[in-house]
Amino acid sequence: MIRIGTRESQLALWQATQVKNLLENFGVPASLTPIRSDGDVDLVTPLYAMGVQGVFTRALDIALLNNQIDIAVHSMKDVPVQLPEGIVEAAVLERASYKDILVLNENWKASGADYSLEDLKHLIAGDEKSEISSDSYRDQKSEISNLIIATSSVRRKAQWLNRFPNHTIENIRGNVNTRLRKLSESNWFGAIFAAAGLERIGLRPANSIDLDWMLPAPAQGAIMVTARKGDGSVLRACNRINHLQTAFCVKTEREFLSELMGGCSTPISALAAFENDQLRFRGSVVSPDGTEKIEVNEWYRLDETRTPGTQAAQSILEKGAKAVLSKMNDGR
Numbered sequence: 001m002i003r004i005g006t007r008e009s010q011l012a013l014w015q016a017t018q019v020k021n022l023l024e025n026f027g028v029p030a031s032l033t034p035i036r037s038d039g040d041v042d043l044v045t046p047l048y049a050m051g052v053q054g055v056f057t058r059a060l061d062i063a064l065l066n067n068q069i070d071i072a073v074h075s076m077k078d079v080p081v082q083l084p085e086g087i088v089e090a091a092v093l094e095r096a097s098y099k100d101i102l103v104l105n106e107n108w109k110a111s112g113a114d115y116s117l118e119d120l121k122h123l124i125a126g127d128e129k130s131e132i133s134s135d136s137y138r139d140q141k142s143e144i145s146n147l148i149i150a151t152s153s154v155r156r157k158a159q160w161l162n163r164f165p166n167h168t169i170e171n172i173r174g175n176v177n178t179r180l181r182k183l184s185e186s187n188w189f190g191a192i193f194a195a196a197g198l199e200r201i202g203l204r205p206a207n208s209i210d211l212d213w214m215l216p217a218p219a220q221g222a223i224m225v226t227a228r229k230g231d232g233s234v235l236r237a238c239n240r241i242n243h244l245q246t247a248f249c250v251k252t253e254r255e256f257l258s259e260l261m262g263g264c265s266t267p268i269s270a271l272a273a274f275e276n277d278q279l280r281f282r283g284s285v286v287s288p289d290g291t292e293k294i295e296v297n298e299w300y301r302l303d304e305t306r307t308p309g310t311q312a313a314q315s316i317l318e319k320g321a322k323a324v325l326s327k328m329n330d331g332r
C-alpha cells in the first residue's frame, strides 16, 4: 500500500486522487494522507514575500522524510528546482493545459465605457477580432483603459504590465476556490489563474479568456510525484505512471529557470513542447514593472542536444536578459 501525501485544497486532493487511480490501474493499492502546508495557512502574504522557496512543498517533504507517507503529489510549478536531500522525482503525469487565463468578474460594471465588453475581451485575448487598436487604447484616459487585474504572481504581473502599462495590478492569495470568491466580491475587472487548476476541478467559469500571449511558469499544468531516494519498490511503481514527453519538457523548462537562477520572485517564463520531431522552446525574462522584455523562441533537435534548456538560457542571456536579471537582483 502506497501512502500518498497531499495538500488539503480541492485541487491538491483531485491531483492526488488522479495519482491514486493511475497507480491502482497498475494494480498498486494506494491511500491518501492530507497534510497542511504553510502556504495554505497564511493567505495574505504574497508568495514572493514569504521569503522561502517551497512554502507549498516543505510540509510534504518533512512527512516523506519522516516516513509518514511514501510519495507526495505536487503542482510541479510550486516545487523548487533543487529537491531536498533524500527526495527524488518519481514521476510526472501527462501535462494538462499550460495556459494562463483571465477570469472576468461577473459583477464588474463599466461606468462611461468607450468600448463594448466584447471588444475589450478581444483586446485582452490578443486576437484579431478586436476593433480597438492597442495604441488608441493606451492613450485613453477612461476607466476602461485603467482596469484592475488581480494576481500575486510576479511573472503574470510583469507580462500583463508589459502589454497593458496603464492597468493596475492587485494582490490576490489563496487556493483557487478562495481566489474565485475574492474576485466576485471585488471591483476588479478580472483575476489571472492557471487554466489547469480550474479545469481539473470543474471550476473554470464560462466568463474567462485564454491568454495565448502569456508564457506560463516553468512546469505549469504538470503534476509531479516525489519519493524517498532509494525506495526501490515505490520508485518502480511510480515509473509506470511517468509520462516521458511531459517529463522531458518540464525538465527543460526547469533547467532554463535554474540556469537563469530564478526563484519564485523572478518573472521567468518557459514553455517546451514537441512539435513534429523537434522540441520548441519559448522563454521570457520580463522586468517586474513590465517595461523590459527579452524572449527566445527556438527549435532543438534532440539528437543534437540533450540540454536545450541550458542552451535557451544562454541565448536569452546573450539577447539582453543578463542586464534585466542583474537589475532585479540589485533591487533586492
Ligand SMILES: NCc1[nH]cc(CCC(=O)O)c1CC(=O)O
Pocket: 075, 076, 077, 078, 176, 192, 193, 194, 196, 197, 198, 219, 220, 221, 222, 223
Ligand atoms: N501557485 C499556485 C498554483 N500552483 C498550481 C496551480 C494550478 C495548477 C498548475 O499550474 O499546474 C496554482 C494555481 C494558479 O496558478 O492559478
